[in-house]
Amino acid sequence: MSCTGAGLRAQLLGAALVGAMGAADAASTSQHYCDRDAPLTARQQDRLLRFAAAVRDELDASNHALALIARSGLDLSRFDQRYSHAGVSLQLSSNSPWSVRQLYYACDEQRPRLFDQGLAGFVFGGDNPASGFVSIVLLPPAPARALERAALDNAGVLQLLGASYSANAYAFGLRYQNCNQWVAELLATAWGGLAASPGLRAQAQQWLQAQHYAPSVIELGSHWLMFAAGFMPWVHLDDHPEADRLALRFRISMPASIEAFARQREPDARRVELCHTEQHIVVRHGWTPIDAGCVPGAGDRVITFD
DSSP states (O other): OOTTTSSGGGHHHHHHHHHHHHGHHHHHHHHHGSSSOOOHHHHHHHHHHHHHHHHHHHHHTTOOOOOEEOOOOOOGGGGSOOOOOOEEETTTTTSSSSEEEEEEETTTEEEEEEEEHHHHHHHTTOOOOOOOOEEEEOOOOOHHHHHHHHHHHHHHHEEEEEOBBBOOOOOSSOOOBBBHHHHHHHHHHHTTTTOTTTHHHHHHHHHHTTOOOOOOOEEEEOOHHHHTTTTTTEEEEEESHHHOOOOTTTEOOOOOHHHHHHHHHHHOOEEEEEESSEEEEEESSSHHHHHHHHTTTTTTTEEOOO
């Protein structure tokens, strides 16, 4: 399960597919984004479970109670994005240790929900069982405790849940919300000391702007893509500033922008990145990304699949 039941694919690459086919086919084409994923083979399930176990081992070894966590989905490299979906992994989750508290779009109900998903399920939510990436950001004690308190405050996190979902929600708009924007606003609530209230989302966004939070800039580079995006059921244009629409860009909260903001505020934050192929798992400590294709570098730990 991901941001929409299909993550950012409904927003970007989905729009590209619809654009290629023509707007008349948009509704029927986009419907598959809420379909069930194809069943995994036993070997694929085994590899993903071992990958999830490696992620859990890193969290256990961190001596932290909370981590920002993100995973990859469909290939977004054309938009310079590796990760599409972020959440907060909590050791003391009431669901199971290290469950990921996150926003997702419930396709059947056609509304956004908050969900505590087990770590294995979070990893299984990627779009490609043959390869995938997970990023873990470990915060210093004080900001980590503040974020943990905010994340476990059920009343507060529900105050941050927007009523309407859009995969490409404008980062400083209240009309819609995507999964990563909920995480960004949770950070603002925690680190800005904001109290739960009906206007909490507005306060959180004001705080983020005051703290120079910079959302990810998605350059569409095509008028046709912008036009096609309007036919996707989880993509909206009416919340984006006119200047951005004319420039063929979206400013969206993405895992990359959330991690950059956390690092900007907390230079001592640590990062662990893991990836897997059909042959191995790579574990890297540090802020330098693993090479595309999950190619290990010097100092990386490699776990080989049998």
